Amino acid sequence: MTTQTELINLEDLVPVNHIYRKFTKLIDLDKIANKHLTAIVGNSNDKGYGIEVLFKTLLLQHLEDISDRELERFLQENNAAKWFCSFALSDKTPTYSLFSKMRAKIGTPLLSKIFNDVKDKLKSKGYMNEVFTFIDASHLVAKANLWQERDKAIEKKLEKLNNQTLPKVAYDKQAKFGAKSKNKFWYGFKKHISVDRQSGLINKVALTPANITDANGLKHVLPQTGAVYADKGYCDKQTHLDAQRKGCVLRAILKNNMKNKDKGRDHFITKMRSPYERVFSQTNHRTRYQGIAKNQFALFMESLAFNLKRMVILEKEYGF
Secondary structure, three states: OOOOOOOOOHHHHOOOOOHHHHHHHHOOHHHHHHHHHHHHOOOOOOOOOOHHHHHHHHHHHHHHOOOHHHHHHHHHHOHHHHHHOOOOOOOOOOOOHHHHHHHHHHHHHHHHHHHHHHHHHHHHOOOOOOOEEEEEEEEEEOOOOHHHHHHHHHHOOOOOOOOOOHHHOOOOOOOEEEEOOOOOEEEEEEEEEEEEOOOOOEEEEEEEEOOOOHHHHHHHOOOOOEEEEEOHHHOOHHHHHHHHHHOEEEEEOOOOOOOOOOHHHHHHHHHHHHHHHHHHHOOOOEOOOOOHHHHHHHHHHHHHHHHHHHHHHHHHHHOO
């Protein structure tokens, strides 16, 4: 009896219309990653995988919204995932413990440069501009057990558990209490996001403790120019000054007790904002990590993954 050996190419196992192929056709992630990650090559403790390859595994994690352990298994079992991250079919893929080390090595400042480089590529290809921008903020709940932290506060004889006393007992000492109203509050952080109205792509992102108001977070996500549309949380004098300094015109909905309230104008702004609020409904509202820096890293990755998926839709619907 004769046996035959069949050579299998990973390239042939990934369907031609797979979404990962679409991502790589729309933007050259390898080129952008190589440009910014060269500085840490050779000093990255990457276990021989290469820092660019591991960067793509971290991006894949947010494309699929999975944990580190789930990512380890996903790479082991999914041929398209191997192809996207530049592994060969027979390559041993990383264990989950390597992913946290790579996040620390890349760091938030470097990832912000990668995110901005991708954004600049999108602008040059006509996917986005800064003529009209929608800005809003949403809550991000931190990992915590407030009952245990309350008990610690009692043990330390703290009179109240609030933003002043919380760091003495909290698991995440950078998280804060934030409030939507007198009856709605959360413990954690706040995401500030600006969305390009032409495309629905995320333009800028920032993370602050939950007690920072929407208005105070505006300056972190203002575009370089154009008109900015926002809700009542951004209608004070300081936000208009912040926008003017940046070269923007702020179009915020006014509160009902304000002198220049124009219901027709505000109704028009509301209609303009509503299609872009889906961006906030599709993002995570619980932290993956502890502290501002690590969660800002996750926010950049999450936004980058969102933009890649959005680009595929734009390509299909409008032929960008």
